[in-house]
Structures are given as C-alpha cells and as structure tokens.
Amino acid sequence: xxxxxxxxxxxxxxxxxxxxxxxxxxxxxxxxxxxxxxxxxxxxxxxxxxxxxxxxxxxxxxxxxxxxxxxxxxxxxxxxxxxxxxxxxxxxxxxxxxxxxxxxxxxxxxxxxxxxxxxxxxxxxxxxxxxxxxxxxxxxxxxxxxxxxxxxxxxxxxxxxxxxxxxxxxxxxxxxxxxxxxxxxxxxxxxxxxxxxxxxxxxxxxxxxxxxxxxxxxxxxxxxxxxxxxxxxxxxxxxxxxxxxxxxxxxxxxxxxxxxxxxxxxxxxxxxxxxxxxxxxxxxxxxxxxxxxxxxxxxxxxxxxxxxxxxxxxxxxxxxxxxxxxxxxxxxxxxxxxxxxxxxxxxxxxxxxxxxxxxxxxxxxxxxxxxxxxxxxxxxxxxxxxxxxxxxxxxxxxxxxxxxxxxxxxxxxxxxxxxxxxxxxxxxxxxxxxxxxxxxxxxxxxxxxxxxxxxxxxxxxxxxxxxxxx
Amino acid sequence: xxxxxxxxxxxxxxxxxxxxxxxxxxxxxxxxxxxxxxxxxxxxxxxxxxxxxxxxxxxxxxxxxxxxxxxxxxxxxxxxxxxxxxxxxxxxxxxxxxxxxxxxxxxxxxxxxxxxxxxxxxxxxxxxxxxxxxxxxxxxxxxxxxxxxxxxxxxxxxxxxxxxxxxxxxxxxxxxxxxxxxxxxxxxxxxxxxxxxxxxxxxxxxxxxxxxxxxxxxxxxxxxxxxxxxxxxxxxxxxxxxxxxxxxxxxxxxxxxxxxxxxxxxxxxxxxxxxxxxxxxxxxxxxxxxxxxxxxxxxxxxxxxxxxxxxxxxxxxxxxxxxxxxxxxxxxxxxxxxxxxxxxxxxxxxxxxxxxxxxxxxxxxxxxxxxxxxxxxxxxxxxxxxxxxxxxxxxxxxxxxxxxxxxxxxxxxxxxxxxxxxxxxxxxxxxxxxxxxxxxxxxxxxxxxxxxxxxxxxxxxxxxxxxxxx
Numbered sequence: 001x002x003x004x005x006x007x008x009x010x011x012x013x014x015x016x017x018x019x020x021x022x023x024x025x026x027x028x029x030x031x032x033x034x035x036x037x038x039x040x041x042x043x044x045x046x047x048x049x050x051x052x053x054x055x056x057x058x059x060x061x062x063x064x065x066x067x068x069x070x071x072x073x074x075x076x077x078x079x080x081x082x083x084x085x086x087x088x089x090x091x092x093x094x095x096x097x098x099x100x101x102x103x104x105x106x107x108x109x110x111x112x113x114x115x116x117x118x119x120x121x122x123x124x125x126x127x128x129x130x131x132x133x134x135x136x137x138x139x140x141x142x143x144x145x146x147x148x149x150x151x152x153x154x155x156x157x158x159x160x161x162x163x164x165x166x167x168x169x170x171x172x173x174x175x176x177x178x179x180x181x182x183x184x185x186x187x188x189x190x191x192x193x194x195x196x197x198x199x200x201x202x203x204x205x206x207x208x209x210x211x212x213x214x215x216x217x218x219x220x221x222x223x224x225x226x227x228x229x230x231x232x233x234x235x236x237x238x239x240x241x242x243x244x245x246x247x248x249x250x251x252x253x254x255x256x257x258x259x260x261x262x263x264x265x266x267x268x269x270x271x272x273x274x275x276x277x278x279x280x281x282x283x284x285x286x287x288x289x290x291x292x293x294x295x296x297x298x299x300x301x302x303x304x305x306x307x308x309x310x311x312x313x314x315x316x317x318x319x320x321x322x323x324x325x326x327x328x329x330x331x332x333x334x335x336x337x338x339x340x341x342x343x344x345x346x347x348x349x350x351x352x353x354x355x356x357x358x359x360x361x362x363x364x365x366x367x368x369x370x371x372x373x374x375x376x377x378x379x380x381x382x383x384x385x386x387x388x389x390x391x392x393x394x395x396x397x398x399x400x401x402x403x404x405x406x407x408x409x410x411x412x413x414x415x416x417x418x419x420x421x422x423x424x425x426x427x428x429x430x431x432x433x434x435x436x437x438x439x440x441x442x443x444x445x446x447x448x449x450x451x452x453x454x455x456x457x458x459x460x461x462x463x464x465x466x467x468x469x470x
Numbered sequence: 471x472x473x474x475x476x477x478x479x480x481x482x483x484x485x486x487x488x489x490x491x492x493x494x495x496x497x498x499x500x501x502x503x504x505x506x507x508x509x510x511x512x513x514x515x516x517x518x519x520x521x522x523x524x525x526x527x528x529x530x531x532x533x534x535x536x537x538x539x540x541x542x543x544x545x546x547x548x549x550x551x552x553x554x555x556x557x558x559x560x561x562x563x564x565x566x567x568x569x570x571x572x573x574x575x576x577x578x579x580x581x582x583x584x585x586x587x588x589x590x591x592x593x594x595x596x597x598x599x600x601x602x603x604x605x606x607x608x609x610x611x612x613x614x615x616x617x618x619x620x621x622x623x624x625x626x627x628x629x630x631x632x633x634x635x636x637x638x639x640x641x642x643x644x645x646x647x648x649x650x651x652x653x654x655x656x657x658x659x660x661x662x663x664x665x666x667x668x669x670x671x672x673x674x675x676x677x678x679x680x681x682x683x684x685x686x687x688x689x690x691x692x693x694x695x696x697x698x699x700x701x702x703x704x705x706x707x708x709x710x711x712x713x714x715x716x717x718x719x720x721x722x723x724x725x726x727x728x729x730x731x732x733x734x735x736x737x738x739x740x741x742x743x744x745x746x747x748x749x750x751x752x753x754x755x756x757x758x759x760x761x762x763x764x765x766x767x768x769x770x771x772x773x774x775x776x777x778x779x780x781x782x783x784x785x786x787x788x789x790x791x792x793x794x795x796x797x798x799x800x801x802x803x804x805x806x807x808x809x810x811x812x813x814x815x816x817x818x819x820x821x822x823x824x825x826x827x828x829x830x831x832x833x834x835x836x837x838x839x840x841x842x843x844x845x846x847x848x849x850x851x852x853x854x855x856x857x858x859x860x861x862x863x864x865x866x867x868x869x870x871x872x873x874x875x876x877x878x879x880x881x882x883x884x885x886x887x888x889x890x891x892x893x894x895x896x897x898x899x900x901x902x903x904x905x906x907x908x909x910x911x912x913x914x915x916x917x918x919x920x921x922x923x924x925x926x927x928x929x930x931x932x933x934x935x936x937x938x939x940x
Contacts, residue, residue: 053706056703057581057703057706057707057710058580058581058710059581059583060581060582060583060584060703061583061584068582068583110528111527111528111529111530112530112538113529113530113531113538113760114530114531116898203899203901203903203904204674204676204899205676205759205897205898205899205901206674206675206676228903229899229901229902229903232902232903233526233527233530233760233901233902236523236527236902237527240527240528289675290583290703427675428586428675429673429674429675429699431673431675431699431703432699432702432703432706433673433698433699433702434673
C-alpha cells in the first residue's frame with residue numbers, strides 16, 4: 001500500500017520536483033554519476049563490434065534448427081564464458097525446420113528475362129522442373145483480397161506495395177502484411193503461386209525473405225519475394241498490357257523436427273531474491289546473409305552493456321540475465337521456450353535489441369506508475385546521447401514478449417534508428433560491413449545507462465508488480 | 471594555309487578577345503543562341519529516360535552474340551526509325567561467345583559458409599562437381615606477381631585491393647588490373663583457380679563481372695569475382711591464420727562464333743561532303759543486370775541529343791552519325807567492326823557516352839589547335855550546366871577509339887559523374903531504378919550543346935585534318 005500511495009503522489013506532483021524526488025528516493029541504490037561514468041566508458045568499448053565481427057565471420061548464417069545454429073550456440077557459450085559472465089548454459093528445445101531449395105524465375109513472354117527472387121519461410125514447392133503460368137498483378141493486398149477467385153485461380157499472383165524507409169521502422173508492420181498474409185489469401189483463391197515485392201526499402205537485387213504461416217485449411221503454394229528492382233521491373237512489364245507468363249522453380253522443403261536452443265548468461269545481482277532484469281537478442285539468423293544487423297548486433301549491444309558491470313566490478317542490485325535466443329526468425333520459438341522454462345522465476349523488466357546496429361534515438365517504457373522517477377532518471381542519463389522520449393508504449397520484442405505477457409513485467413524499448421534497417425533486413429546484404437562502430441558504441445552506451453538505472457533501483461518497475469501489495 | 475594562319479593568331483591573341491572572335495568567325499555556321507535554346511529544351515526532354523526504360527524493360531540483359539542482343543538490335547532499329555532518324559540500318563559481324571554456367575563457392579574450413587561470386591569473362595571451368603582447394607590470399611596484384619610459383623601451385627588464389635569511388639572513375643584503370651591480369655598471372659604460377667575482390671565500390675552481395683583475356687600460352691583456369699562483402703569476409707577468415715579451404719564450382723563455356731551487330735542511324739547534314747560527327751554508346755550489356763547505366767543510358771543520352779535536331783528541324787551542317795555498337799563489353803568487337811567497315815568515310819570528330827546516366831561535370835577535348843575558338847564556345851555553352859573544363863586529353867571510348875585512332879579525328883569527352891558508377895557497373899544491380907531523370911536530362915543538354923557546336927562549325931576540328939592543307 002505504501003507504494004501505491006507513492007505512485008498516486010507521483011501522478012499529481014509538479015514535474016519541477018522530480019529531480020528532487022530522484023535525489024531523495026533513488027540514490028540509495030542508483031548512483032547517477034557512476035552510471036554516467038559506465039555509460040561514457042561504453043562509448044569507447046569495442047566489444048560489441050568485435051562480437052558482431054566474430055559471430056558473422058566464424059559462424060556466418062545460422063538458420064534456426066540447423067547445424068549452423070548449433071555451431072553458433074557453441075560459439076556463443078564459449079564467448080560468453082570468456083567475457084566473464086556467470087551461469088552460462090544452453091537450454092535446447094525442438095522445432096520444425098524448413099529449408100530453402102532452388103529458386104529461379106524467368107519471364108517467358110512478352111519480354112524474356114530472368115528475375116531474382118527468394119522463397120518466403122514455409123513456402124510450398126514447385127516440381128523440380130518448375131511451373132509455367134500467367135501472371136496477374138495487384139497493387140496491394142487489399143486489391144488481391146477483393147479479386148474474384150476465378151480471376152486468380154491457376155495464375156501466379158504478384159502483389160506489390162509502396163513501403164518507404166522510416167526512422168522508427170513503421171511500415172514493416174503495415175506493408176509486411178503482404179508477406180505475412182498474401183500467400184494464404186492467394187492460395188485460398190486457387191493461385192498457382194505468389195510473388196511479392198520484397199518487404200524492403202532498398203534498390204538492390206537482393207530479395208528479402210521472411211516468415212509467413214499458412215492459415216488453417218489453406219494449401220501451401222510456392223511463395224517468394226522478388227527483389228525490389230525485379231518487382232518494379234515486373235510492374236513495368238505488366239504495364240504494357242500484354243499477357244505475361246513466368247517460369248517459376250522453387251524447391252524448398254520441410255525437414256522435420258530439429259533442435260534449437262537459448263544460450264543464457266548472467267551478471268549476478270547483490271540481491272539474489274530480487275526479480276530478474278531480462279535482456280538479449282536472437283542468435284539465429286535468416287540463411288541469406290550473415291545476420292549482422294539481424295541480430296548479431298542486438299546480441300552484441302546487450303552483451304557489451306551487461307559486461308560493463310563485469311568490467312567495472314560494479315555488481316548490480318538485481319541480476320541481469322542475458323539471453324541469446326534461438327529460432328526467433330522462423331516463429332519466435334526461443335522466446336516461447338524461455339517463458340515456459342522460466343515461468344516460476346520472477347522477472348521485473350524485459351528489454352530486447354533486435355533492430356540493427358545503429359544508434360538509439362528514442363526511449364519508450366512501460367513501467368509501473370510509481371516508477372516515474374526511475375523513468376525520468378533514465379531519460380536524464382540518455383539525453384546526453386541524443387536520445388529523446390517517445391510518446392508510445394514499449395513492446396519489447398518477439399523473444400521477450402512471452403515472458404512480459406505472462407508476468408506483466410516492465411518493458412523498456414531503446415529504439416534504434418531504422419532508416420536503413422529495411423534496406424538490409426532478411427537479405428544477403430545483411431553482412432558485417434554494414435555495422436558502423438560509432439553508432440553501435442552509442443547504442444551500447446544507451447543500454448549501459450538503462451541497465452545502470454533499472455538493475456540498481458529498489459523501485460518496483462513492473463506494472464503487474466506495482467499493482468500488488470508489497 | 472589560311473586556316474593555319476588563323477590558328478597561329480588564336481594561340482597568341484588575348485583571351486578577352488575570344489568572344490568577339492567567336493562572333494566574327496563562327497556565327498556564319500554556329501548560332502550560339504539557337505544552340506542554347508536547343509540545350510535548354512533538352513533539360514525538359516523525357517526521351518532519354520524513356521529509351522532507357524524501354525530497352526531495359528522490353529529486352530533486359532543483352533549479352534553480346536546471344537539471342538537477347540539480336541532482339542535488342544530489332545528493338546533498336548524500330549525505335550530509331552520511330553524517332554525519325556534517317557538511314558537506320560544494322561551491320562552485323564561475327565565474334566566468339568562465352569556464356570556463364572553454374573557459379574557457387576563455399577568455405578569448407580575453418581568456418582563453413584557460402585560465398586557469393588560470379589565468373590569473369592572467358593573464365594575456365596571446374597568439373598561440374600566443383601573443385602576443393604586451399605586458399606592463398608594476396609593483398610594486391612603486385613604481391614601475387616612476387617609470389618613463388620611453388621607457393622601458389624594447385625591453390626585457389628584470392629587477390630584483394632583497395633579501390634574507392636572517385637568522381638572521374640579513376641581507380642578502375644589501376645585496380646582493374648587485378649581482374650584484367652590477375653587470372654593470367656595466377657594461371658602462369660599453376661593456380662587451381664583465382665578469386666578476386668570485385669572491381670567495385672559498393673557493399674552489396676552483387677559481384678562485378680567483366681572481361682579478361684588469357685595471355686598467350688596460359689591455360690584458362692576458373693576465374694571469378696567475389697562480391698565486395700564476400701571478399702572482405704574471406705579476408706577476415708584468412709586473417710585468423712588457419713588453413714582455409716573452398717569448394718568452388720564454375721561451369722561457363724565457349725559456345726563458338728555467333729553474330730553481333732552495330733545499329734546505325736543518322737541526322738543528315740546540310741553538307742553531305744563534310745566529314746562525319748560520330749557519336750553513340752553500346753547496345754550490348756553484361757548478362758547480370760539489365761544494362762541500364764552500362765550502357766542503355768549512353769545510347770539514350772546520345773540519341774536524345776541527336777534527336778533535338780530532328781525535333782526542331784535545325785539540320786546540322788555536318789552529318790551526325792549515331793551508332794549503337796554491339797559487343798563492346800566482351801572485347802570491343804563492334805567498334806573494331808565499325809572502323810573497318812567505314813575506313814573510307816571521313817570522320818571529323820568522335821564522342822561516346824559509356825559512363826552511366828549521371829550529370830556531365832567535365833569537358834575535355836582533343837582538337838586541332840585551330841579549333842580553340844570552337845572549344846571556348848563549347849565551354850561557354852556547357853558552363854550554365856555546371857560543367858567545368860578538364861586539363862587532360864580526351865579519350866573517346868572503346869567503341870569510337872578504333873575510328874579515332876585510324877583517322878586522327880577530334881575527340882570530345884563529356885565526363886559524367888562517376889561517383890556511384892562502380893557501385894553498379896557489371897553487376898545485377900545495373901537496373902533502370904538507378905537512373906535519375908534530372909541528371910540524365912542535364913547530360914542530354916550537354917550533349918545537345920556539344921553537337922550544336924561541333925556539327926555546325928566549318929572549322930576543321932580533327933588534329934589529323936588540321937595538319938593537312940585545306
């Protein structure tokens with residue numbers, strides 16, 4: 001009840017008093033000067049850059065459930081131990097594994113030419129010799145939805161869209177529906193196959209893959225993404241008004257159930273009974289690039305930030321648990337497995353880095369009302385890095401959401417600049433050369449500041465926890 | 471002799487008088503106001519953009535000597551006729567044709583992963599099942615040249631380099647030696663194959679192909695370019711100091727002698743006896759992209775500029791001959807065939823556009839000394855487009871050089887901005903979406919101004935011609 005009264009006071013107090021409140025309520029645990037020192041040291045720390053270089057070079061692509069991801073787990077555990085983390089262990093789980101096969105396409109009429117594409121996750125297959133069919137084009141998913149089945153049946157559906165790059169990555173949710181839902185809509189109308197314009201914002205011949213799941217009762221059909229230039233080319237060819245035919249070969253296949261796993265490491269807290277601060281990213285990647293921005297960078301940033309505590313010997317109040325999740329890309333299996341395996345451990349706050357290696361520009365948090373002072377303190381420590389407060393709620397990420405949802409934890413989103421993220425996301429171009437060290441170091445500094453605050457405060461942060469009597 | 475005396479006077483006269491001289495000597499033929507009007511109209515002309523769109527969409531890639539290039543010639547002749555050009559015809563010639571096969575590579579140890587590469591022109595082949603060999607890396611072609619054969623024999627040679635983007639495209643000549651000469655050097659030392667870092671300045675997984683020719687007596691070996699990110703990856707892998715092995719499959723083949731051709735069109739001059747102004751670009755492209763910047767753009771710019779005369783009815787004094795050359799990429803066969811077929815026709819000046827679709831930033835000319843006033847007049851008409859005079863000699867280009875060399879013609883180089891040219895050159899990324907219309911329109915305006923001057927002056931321009939008595 002004491003906490004609830006405090007929360008009520010916080011909601012009505014003048015903002016000008018918040019700095020004073022910080023000084024009187026939080027400094028017992030959090031020492032802003034020490035956090036600022038740790039934060040600034042992170043700006044000169046190469047560890048995140050080196051982790052990204054190591055994982056992408058010494059493992060490369062690491063599709064979930066494959067031998068490559070297993071090698072990545074060995075690499076991960078060895079690396080986390082060598083960095084000094086405690087309680088490093090791997091927790092495995094089983095999952096279905098789909099793998100890419102041949103993937104080629106050629107316009108056969110009216111203007112013969114090859115197109116560059118890549119299968120979407122869980123795509124059906126053509127026969128090895130491919131299929132030939134007429135193409136029918138749609139300017140949007142809505143247009144496909146509105147089309148009569150008779151118009152679509154036995155044709156290769158092509159759906160384009162108009163996604164543009166935005167700093168906050170918005171656009172992926174909306175335009176991504178073309179990938180997530182387009183294949184099932186096309187299949188339900190009897191299409192022979194579906195080609196989409198890549199859910200991406202670049203202009204390179206590197207198509208963007210990504211997962212899609214068939215809705216109940218719908219037959220899997222071949223489903224692939226054309227690179228953005230190839231999609232624009234197909235739109236131009238269709239614009240001539242002549243009948244367009246394509247020869248399409250896609251031979252992906254399901255390989256059954258295989259093992260994936262989460263690799264876990266910790267910075268033990270001074271109070272072992274305090275609820276856990278859960279952070280991390282995902283270890284698996286799509287198979288086309290080396291998963292540098294998605295998500296070696298996220299692992300590296302969160303790991304480097306947690307390691308600041310080990311480097312300085314400044315043991316946090318709460319245990320920081322770092323997880324390199326498996327099998328995120330193909331359906332979030334790692335996050336689900338973690339939430340299930342650790343349902344009986346209390347988590348205070350979750351945060352995930354899964355949006356590249358560029359700088360943090362925005363902080364958004366979902367915290368207990370009583371934690372306003374903590375949030376303000378965090379913003380004060382982030383502001384010198386150019387971070388601004390956002391007005392929305394925090395969402396976490398695929399890996400930490402199952403835990404957040406199950407336990408009503410606090411969530412902090414350190415939003416990274418996504419302007420170029422969807423130029424690279426899920427393509428062969430997601431490689432180490434895309435990492436800009438100063439941006440990555442700024443992100444590590446932001447994460448360090450965040451951990452310095454949330455792992456050291458005694459203030460309950462979780463909205464679920466705050467509602468309960470203490 | 472009168473001309474020679476005039477030239478002598480021009481070399482000694484004060485620069486301040488040159489405008490007056492222009493007014494008294496050149497306006498009989500060249501009317502700067504009319505040229506400026508044509509030039510400015512070109513800034514609003516969509517024809518070059520539309521030609522580029524049409525050729526890249528309706529034909530796509532057009533490797534020399536293939537059925538695709540033959541389709542391109544049909545497209546070219548139809549288009550040039552429909553634009554109103556006179557004397558449109560195709561002149562064919564025979565040439566050897568090499569075509570790409572399978573091309574895959576995989577690091578097998580110490581860090582198993584695929585690499586993206588593409589065969590270089592005239593590459594030898596591996597068996598269909600590929601080869602396995604140890605990799606030996608070199609930081610430069612000089613380092614490879616210095617290596618003992620015993621160190622290189624039976625290995626896969628990897629040569630990297632440090633090319634950077636420059637506005638004038640310099641770097642391609644120097645670093646391009648890795649591609650042009652590296653394969654023969656490696657083969658002479660007994661290498662099993664050679665992989666080079668792409669001769670390019672981008673960071674995408676789209677390798678740069680390009681021609682290379684085996685020196686006499688050297689056995690063709692598999693020769694390919696890794697994309698820039700893959701080459702950097704292989705350098706990082708080699709930097710670990712462990713033995714690196716690669717499984718390489720390249721199955722290109724020679725297909726024998728096939729037909730290519732030049733497509734020729736004209737703007738007839740008022741004086742049919744006056745020597746010809748020869749302009750153009752090349753119709754063939756490499757097979758990976760759709761040849762938008764290399765060289766649909768060059769065809770389009772020169773064609774649109776020549777067409778300004780047809781559009782305005784302003785017949786030039788000298789005939790402008792526009793050639794869309796065949797088979798440039800694979801060895802300059804079209805330019806050689808043209809020079810041979812037209813050796814008995816007198817050419818005054820040659821100019822070629824084969825450096826993308828971006829703006830003209832520099833003019834350099836090789837002219838008879840007596841043509842200084844013409845050159846000054848040209849600069850005055852180019853300056854409003856932001857073009858500056860260069861200090862070097864003009865070189866023309868692969869297609870027009872055989873004619874220039876045989877006849878001692880004048881040459882004008884309208885240097886286009888090459889800052890992003892080698893990001894795209896000879897890759898799958900050379901597609902229509904890379905064309906920026908305002909830049910292309912500026913280039914057409916520069917070419918229009920140039921033609922307006924050189925096709926209308928009575929002044930002999932060719933260094934060879936100026937030396938002869940008139």
